[in-house]
Amino acid sequence: MTTTIDKTAGTPGKYKVLGTRPVRHDGIEKVTGAARYGADMNMPEMLHGKILRSPHAHARIRSIDTSKAEALPGVMAVATSKDLPIIQARELNPGQGGPRLLAENDLADKKVLYKGHAVAAVAATSPHIAEEALALIAVDYEVLPTVLGWREAMKEGATLLHDNLTEKFSATRGGAGEDTGNKSNVASHLQLKMGNVEQGFKEADTILEREYNTQTIHQGYIEPFACTAQWIPEGRLTIWTSTQGIFGVRGNVAAILNIPESMIKIVPMEIGGGFGGKGTGYLEPVAAVLSKKTGHPIKMVMSRKEVFEGTGPSSGTSITVKIGAKKDGTITAAQLGMIYEAGAYPGSPMVGGVTSAVSAYKIDNVLIDGYDVVCNKPKTAAYRAPGHPQAAFAAESALDELADMLGMDPMDLRLKNVAMEGDRAVTGVPHAHVGLKEVMDVMKAHPHYTAPLGGPNRGRGVATGYRLNGGGSGSSATINVLANGTVNLTTGSMDLSGTRVAIAMQVAETLGLTAEEVTPQVVDTDSVGWTGGSGGSRITFDTGRASIAAAQLVIEQMGARAARLWEVQPEDVEFVDGIFICTKNTDDKFTFKELAGKLMTTGGPVTCSAMDTQGGVGGALAGNIFDVEVDPETGKVDILRSTVFLDIGQAAHPSYVEGQMQGGTLQGIGWALNEEYFFTPEGVMANSSLLDYRMPTSLDLPMIDTVIIEYANPRHPYGLRGAGEHPIIAPLPAMANAVSRAIGVRMATLPISPGAILEAIEKKNTNK
Amino acid sequence: MSEKIHVHTTINDTEVDFLAESRQSLLEIIRDTLGMTGTKEGCNDGNCGACTVNIDGRIVDSCCVLAVEAEGKNILTIEGVASPEGLHPLQQAFLEEAALQCGICTPGFIVAAKSLLEREPNADEARIRHWLAGNLCRCTGYDKIVRAVLKAGEVMNQGDGAGRATTAAGAGPTDQRDVYND
Numbered sequence: 002m003t004t005t006i007d008k009t010a011g012t013p014g015k016y017k018v019l020g021t022r023p024v025r026h027d028g029i030e031k032v033t034g035a036a037r038y039g040a041d042m043n044m045p046e047m048l049h050g051k052i053l054r055s056p057h058a059h060a061r062i063r064s065i066d067t068s069k070a071e072a073l074p075g076v077m078a079v080a081t082s083k084d085l086p087i088i089q090a091r092e093l094n095p096g097q098g099g100p101r102l103l104a105e106n107d108l109a110d111k112k113v114l115y116k117g118h119a120v121a122a123v124a125a126t127s128p129h130i131a132e133e134a135l136a137l138i139a140v141d142y143e144v145l146p147t148v149l150g151w152r153e154a155m156k157e158g159a160t161l162l163h164d165n166l167t168e169k170f171s172a173t174r175g176g177a178g179e180d181t182g183n184k185s186n187v188a189s190h191l192q193l194k195m196g197n198v199e200q201g202f203k204e205a206d207t208i209l210e211r212e213y214n215t216q217t218i219h220q221g222y223i224e225p226f227a228c229t230a231q232w233i234p235e236g237r238l239t240i241w242t243s244t245q246g247i248f249g250v251r252g253n254v255a256a257i258l259n260i261p262e263s264m265i266k267i268v269p270m271e272i273g274g275g276f277g278g279k280g281t282g283y284l285e286p287v288a289a290v291l292s293k294k295t296g297h298p299i300k301m302v303m304s305r306k307e308v309f310e311g312t313g314p315s316s317g318t319s320i321t322v323k324i325g326a327k328k329d330g331t332i333t334a335a336q337l338g339m340i341y342e343a344g345a346y347p348g349s350p351m352v353g354g355v356t357s358a359v360s361a362y363k364i365d366n367v368l369i370d371g372y373d374v375v376c377n378k379p380k381t382a383a384y385r386a387p388g389h390p391q392a393a394f395a396a397e398s399a400l401d402e403l404a405d406m407l408g409m410d411p412m413d414l415r416l417k418n419v420a421m422e423g424d425r426a427v428t429g430v431p432h433a434h435v436g437l438k439e440v441m442d443v444m445k446a447h448p449h450y451t452a453p454l455g456g457p458n459r460g461r462g463v464a465t466g467y468r469l470n471g472g473g474s475g476s477s478a479t480i481n482v483l484a485n486g487t488v489n490l491t492t493g494s495m496d497l498s499g500t501r502v503a504i505a506m507q508v509a510e511t512l513g514l515t516a517e518e519v520t521p522q523v524v525d526t527d528s529v530g531w532t533g534g535s536g537g538s539r540i541t542f543d544t545g546r547a548s549i550a551a552a553q554l555v556i557e558q559m560g561a562r563a564a565r566l567w568e569v570q571p572e573d574v575e576f577v578d579g580i581f582i583c584t585k586n587t588d589d590k591f592t593f594k595e596l597a598g599k600l601m602t603t604g605g606p607v608t609c610s611a612m613d614t615q616g617g618v619g620g621a622l623a624g625n626i627f628d629v630e631v632d633p634e635t636g637k638v639d640i641l642r643s644t645v646f647l648d649i650g651q652a653a654h655p656s657y658v659e660g661q662m663q664g665g666t667l668q669g670i671g672w673a674l675n676e677e678y679f680f681t682p683e684g685v686m687a688n689s690s691l692l693d694y695r696m697p698t699s700l701d702l703p704m705i706d707t708v709i710i711e712y713a714n715p716r717h718p719y720g721l722r723g724a725g726e727h728p729i730i731a732p733l734p735a736m737a738n739a740v741s742r743a744i745g746v747r748m749a750t751l752p753i754s755p756g757a758i759l760e761a762i763e764k765k766n767t768n769k
Numbered sequence: 770m771s772e773k774i775h776v777h778t779t780i781n782d783t784e785v786d787f788l789a790e791s792r793q794s795l796l797e798i799i800r801d802t803l804g805m806t807g808t809k810e811g812c813n814d815g816n817c818g819a820c821t822v823n824i825d826g827r828i829v830d831s832c833c834v835l836a837v838e839a840e841g842k843n844i845l846t847i848e849g850v851a852s853p854e855g856l857h858p859l860q861q862a863f864l865e866e867a868a869l870q871c872g873i874c875t876p877g878f879i880v881a882a883k884s885l886l887e888r889e890p891n892a893d894e895a896r897i898r899h900w901l902a903g904n905l906c907r908c909t910g911y912d913k914i915v916r917a918v919l920k921a922g923e924v925m926n927q928g929d930g931a932g933r934a935t936t937a938a939g940a941g942p943t944d945q946r947d948v949y950n951d
Binding site: 022024025027028029031032033034035036037038040041043129220221222223224225271272273274275276302304305497498499654656657659660663664665666667668690691692696698699700702704705 | 790792793800801804805806807808809810811812813814816817819846847848850851856860863864865866867869870871872873874875876879894897898899901902903904905906907908909910911912913914915
């Protein structure tokens, strides 16, 4: 179902191609097994690389002896941090981030900071021999106390992970902040405020205070990290890899290996899921070094255990919320304290949480303190709307409880306080053209929201999720016109989920072609202009804008060819509904296809490139409604009904928008009910398999109904917004609200596992 | 270097011979030795289903089968699902229903679902969810996958493509998941 709000851009039938559901261009390869992903490379003379990982969560490396491993038949090379030039060139300054920090995460230098931290790498003639060789590498560790989480890290007198990390304080979003000079595990403290919260709480009739906790969780992409590197002696380095951003990989590899970017070509393989987690590479510089040492191509593929233990998950968090409202539901003040675990190095998604938590609401008095805290866990990486789901779990759970305290409907409370265009969020930035109220109106009016629940032990939960999308990091696109009237579209935007077809449809719409007449390709770093990574819900929007701009150049150039044939000026040619028309003599017409066939005799091929850095994908709102039934004997949650709402501006390909909504809902449900890293006191992940790290299966979920809302975005020619991230935010609080209502106990810690539910029910019954 | 063992088997109706170390999985041989990379590795311990193949009518995780166990067996991989005449109804339905996003789990889902529909083309939503519970997808929320399998079942019931829906390795008398589940 699609609900159209803005008649000016989302009007059904306004577009010929956008809003239809063609088969994706890369589909046949993917249903037949022909598509080639990161691990699908096989090259002549190829060797296999494997990584030795730390068994300790925190230790100093005294020495590494690789001699026995090097002596094993079949072993061709061993690498350590000594082989990464950037590590040799300068000391780690963890507060600075950048490629020096990435290198440290690729191969540890003086210290290991989490169980699974890479220490050395082996290249051998088979993956099995490489694995055997790992066991022959002798690392002498001085084991240090484990700083397992934010609690231990922020304690007075805590063991410090980094000798040279000092706390930075910032009162504005962005910027490095002011260095306090205090050595700490707290890397940064961001404080944003508006108005006066003390005054605001005085004006409140009802105040709720609660602490919410979430655990470390993983993106759970099905394809482990994989790459193949070939460094021709004295020549160029080529890396075939599964990544969200080839140009980012190129830049990082160049910096880590201290070679010019011009010496590197990154070739994208199909990517088997990323969700933000594959924005950062781990293997590429190591594979490159091993290739240089051996003169052979090196293939490296992580195991699932390595993915869990050695790549970036999302943060465990602790968030306190104090929120006050008048009897009529007007929220007078909100104060949040938000602690995000960064893992081994600074850089949690805390800023995403701080800037989004209550930004969908107009609240005059807000004070939010966010903390980025290092601890002995893997360095966190982005995961779909980074930092937002944890923040929304806290804020939207609090709103739900506050609504109960006020005797209000939870959607009415939200609508009473919803921010409108021009209202300032705590970031200080006024909301642009954003349909927050419109989405909430649709949710409240939806039949699911008022349908009878029926039966005992059932609950309905509702929540919204606001995402501040950025975009604008840069996208390039090239269009080549073929003589048969079709076009090839070349971009550098890795396709995680169907963006090829969504971008191609925008080109088709512009050129008056069908989606099938546009052939989209994602190409390597030598073959397209610089393009930022596929993330931030920006690809269909940003790369779409660049591709539309290239298509407009195509129209201009082809119009000039028509003018030459008609012996008129280029401005005498118009392009209407896919037809070139001469305004001087309207009998002179060419279809796109007719004119395409004449290009080679009117001056040669038409090839047009454009880039776009405008940004403006903008914020947008999503929401979920869940009906659940809880088994009071086992604590199992059955999801009876699920509806997800998303403002997409204008759906390019509605099926893939729905797919984003349904997939985000799945990940949010997993986060809410099942998923967590279990750490031993020594900091070892005890459930590093897909059996014990319990992601939702087909049996756990019902059909997920979708409601696409099209509130057009004025910053895109066709009104598009982003789709990728928002849908993971609201499922956490919506599920928590549903279960809390079903059992009559507020569940403030994720995951809400069967054990946690039974404990809560038992406690409730004991206290009766 | 371990000693290698000669294995004679049939993959996608073609007789295949390969040499395998005793420690190598069928998945490793299919992908790295035979170069058929359509079968994917997601976990290498039997928990994600990305490496699903059909051996003598039973769907199995090929990462948990030793390559030497393939001796004399009849194996179907994703590369054998389409025919020269065209896509299998399941493949067509996955495309039309947009039942894939990143696509890495798709081969495993199609091989697993094919095995179900050859036995039970009328399988309903609950049965499909039960059957596919051993295949993890992280992108789609399963909604469109289930719809695609329902649609393919309808097509196969109408006889479209029924002729090519069953290969020698297709239907079998028993199924692993029946044994485990029932």
